[in-house]
Amino acid sequence: MNDLVYFLFITVLVSMIINTAIALYGVFTKPSLVKKFIALTIFSDSINSFAILIGFRRTPLGYSSIAVMPSLPQSPEDLKNFINTAVDPLPQALVLTAIVIGLAVNMFLVGLIILFHRHYGTTSVKRVRI
Amino acid sequence: MIELLPAIMAFGVALVSIIATWLAVQERDLLLAILFSALQSTCYALIYYLFMAPDIVLVYLPVSVGILPLITILLVKKTERYEE
Numbered sequence: 001m002n003d004l005v006y007f008l009f010i011t012v013l014v015s016m017i018i019n020t021a022i023a024l025y026g027v028f029t030k031p032s033l034v035k036k037f038i039a040l041t042i043f044s045d046s047i048n049s050f051a052i053l054i055g056f057r058r059t060p061l062g063y064s065s066i067a068v069m070p071s072l073p074q075s076p077e078d079l080k081n082f083i084n085t086a087v088d089p090l091p092q093a094l095v096l097t098a099i100v101i102g103l104a105v106n107m108f109l110v111g112l113i114i115l116f117h118r119h120y121g122t123t124s125v126k127r128v129r130i
Numbered sequence: 131m132i133e134l135l136p137a138i139m140a141f142g143v144a145l146v147s148i149i150a151t152w153l154a155v156q157e158r159d160l161l162l163a164i165l166f167s168a169l170q171s172t173c174y175a176l177i178y179y180l181f182m183a184p185d186i187v188l189v190y191l192p193v194s195v196g197i198l199p200l201i202t203i204l205l206v207k208k209t210e211r212y213e214e
Contacts, residue, residue, distance in 0.1 A: 001134070004134065004137075005133070005134060005137045008134075008137035008138060008140065008141040009137060009140070011141050011144060012140045012141060012144040012177065015144035015145065015147060015148050016144075018148055019147060019148060019151045019170075022148075022151045022152055022155055023151065023155070025155065026154075026155035030155070030213070031213070031214065032160070032210075032213040032214070034160050034202070034205060034206060034209065034210075034213075035155070035160065035163065035213055037202070037205075038154060038155075038160075038163055038164065038167050038202065039154075039155055041167065041194070041198060042151055042154065042155075042167060042170060045170075045171065045174055045194065049174055049177060049178070052177075052178055052181050052183050052186065053181065055181075055183075056181045056182060063133060063136060064182050065182065066182050066184065067182075087181070087182045087183070092183045092185060092186055095183075095186055096185065096186060096189055099186070099189055099190055099193055099194075100189070100193075103193050103197065103198070106198060106201070107201065110201055110202070110205050113205060113209065114205065114208055114209065117208070117209040117210075122210070123209045123210055124213070124214050126214070127214070
């Protein structure tokens with residue numbers, strides 16, 4: 001049972017690596033700038049998912065809980081139990097910031113692509129004639 | 131069996147996200163590629179929820195399933211719909 005859960009979580013981790021590879025392939029090989037933009041957003045989402053997966057812990061006591069205490073701890077054992085079972089909140093805070101900053105950067109890229117299309121008449125980098 | 135359920139759901143959603151990413155990168159019609167990208171974002175949101183980050187889900191869903199496809203659809207409308 002424990003080995004099966006471990007295998008399933010490792011599969012999720014490997015799927016993130018595969019998604020990162022596919023997105024990088026799209027960024028490097030597709031000529032259309034819009035397709036590059038879509039692949040870049042997928043790439044940033046995959047990297048953010050990596051951070052979340054690092055913060056997650058599979059405890060021997062069972063599935064991890066959210067890193068929020070429902071009430072004040074009554075005893076040191078309560079606090080120790082919470083620390084042993086909760087996920088790490090630091091990557092979640094970093095990813096929250098990264099998503100918002102990524103949105104601003106993506107808006108800037110959209111503006112650049114629109115200006116590129118007005119200037120050159122195409123969004124494909126292969127058809128650009130200077 | 132009940133403790134296996136989050137792991138099985140994360141496994142299935144991860145496989146769907148791989149397929150959606152591949153289709154989004156390979157699709158010639160950019161509108162369909164945007165839709166596949168939104169499907170991939172939905173899968174990631176479910177993965178975040180299963181990995182005990184519900185605050186990320188609350189930010190990630192409006193940004194990545196709502197705003198970004200909307201802006202990209204407007205971008206495709208202003209430029210070209212089909213990749214060469």
